Amino acid sequence: MKKWLALQFIVLTTFSNICFADDDDSAPAPDIQVTATVKTVPVMQKVIQQTIIAYGTILPDADQITTLSMPHAGLVENVWVRPGQKVKKGDLLFSLNASPGEKMTYLQAEASVEFAKKDLKRQEELLSQHLATKAQVTSAKKTLQDAQIHLASLKKQGLGESLQRFIAPQNGIVTQVNIQAGQRVQTDSSAIQIASDQQFVVRLGVEPEDLANLTVGQTVKIQSVFDLEKPFESKVSQIHAMLNPTTHLVDVIVPIPSDQATHYVIGSRLKGEIQMASHDALTVPRSAILTDNEGSYVFSVHDGEAQRINIHTGQSTHEWVEVTEGLSMGENVVSHGNYELEPGMKVQEETK
Template sequence: MSEHVVAYGALQPRPDKVQTLSVSSSGIVGQVWIQIGQRVKKGQRLAEIILSPEAKMQYLQATNAVEYALQQLKRSKRMFEEKLATMADVENATKNLNDSQSTLNALLERNSAQPQETIFSPIDGIVTQLNLVRGQRVQSNDNAILIASENHIVARVGIEPEDVNRLKSNTSVIITPVFNDSVHVSSSISVINGMVNPSTRLVDALIDIPLSHAKNLVLGTPIVANFSLENYTSLAVPNSAILNDANGYFIFTLKDQIAHKIYVIKGSEEGKLVAISGDIHAGEKVVVLGNYILKEGMLTREEKL
């Protein structure tokens, strides 16, 4: 028999393949050309930010500061040649110019010289988060958009805390979409967290989805993960033989056509068989049909199936 651990979860973007796009300068959202869940191409326009007057003023101030620092450096050099200033004065003027130029360069990288900023997609991917609405006021460095690579997917599943020690980082697993059991993806655990998720009370685990399957799967799909543990030898009965009541699982065995109720411990399932342990031995006859009407000591009639 094969022992299994079953867990449920959903397909998510691989965390290290998600890119966060931020707003470079404060302003107002002018246009938004995308929506959550949309596939986008590298270089595609995503949104437009109209820069605020304050951002434009910062650019003008930085430009003026560079021009002033340049004039001061020229003046210090001239005075140094006339022996009216020291080398320290020239070095300070050079430093001021470099600092002012660095500030201006940073603003240029943020497109502060333009009346608007256009955000482009850096990769082919899927928009998983959108924090922009037309007319919304945004600030510099606000997180605007999350884009996940559509070909790098993981299954995030929740494992019962008592089962965590039975699993290892390389334990094999079969991933199956809940609503499409014809798809089976073979993989292994890549990460098992070391704490309980406070919202689910389960321990999260990540399972990489191979690229060959990732392109045919959709983010957010609910899945079931079947982890295969070590094989073991056990007595087994057809799953139709097992019943349960308030005291636990039980089966009926036959001896001289008399039914005997025996409580057992139920193990893992393999196909149509269920592993059991208890006061039972190999070769005993087990009732698999009509057992729900039997009682201890009841006389039965045996029929071969």
């Protein structure tokens, strides 16, 4: 009997605890309202500049490149420069020893001049003795003149020297070296290229579909991809009509002003903003624009609550986005703190 009473007591106690626990769980949670602090700005009218962004590389100006070619066949004795080296006018570049065949040609030309001189002298003596005609003397003079011209041409090619040294014809940068010491070369083969260190261009690559919007003379804002704080302006000088086989883009050539050339080196990467048409537009800061599956939208504040406004956007700059539909001049939109907002959420505008 006592055991039965004890068991009933345990069951009643457990049931009471469960009931009280259920009553506690069903108690309503306190109502907590979240208030977000935001910053708002007015919709403003600004000039939107339509641009094409392109990237490219600094190259020497093709019109300012000097190519030194071999005046005759021979053996390269020494090469004193390397690609990328800066040179001054008169600096030694390389030396060339004439080939045996070229030396023989020069010796033959010297002998021809000496023979022509002696023949002319003999013809003049015969004329004085009435044993030769004036035509024969005139022919001997012409032969001597031709021989002297041929010898002068060979001397100009450097064949009169046992070892010919070549010097830089201008200040510049060695962009190409096609020879090395001990190499045998042929007449007119390219040896060295020197580019001006004051005339550079940037070769920008643009998509083929953008060609319709490009014209020679358009302004381009150029800046280093590593230093966006020092832009400068130039103008489009050439627009190519074929794809670059390496980049698969269309090359647009923009000269770099001479006062900017000293700040860059050949091969540097640059960013170009090709400026096209501009127009007045209603704009909001880029930070105010949000997007989701329904499109672009902004938040405004009405009666202390966040209100979503769907918008359509147009052109944009680094800081501003054109709004073509959904907003009016002077309306305020949330520019900071909008990522945490939901429609109807309580908000507090940041005091300025």
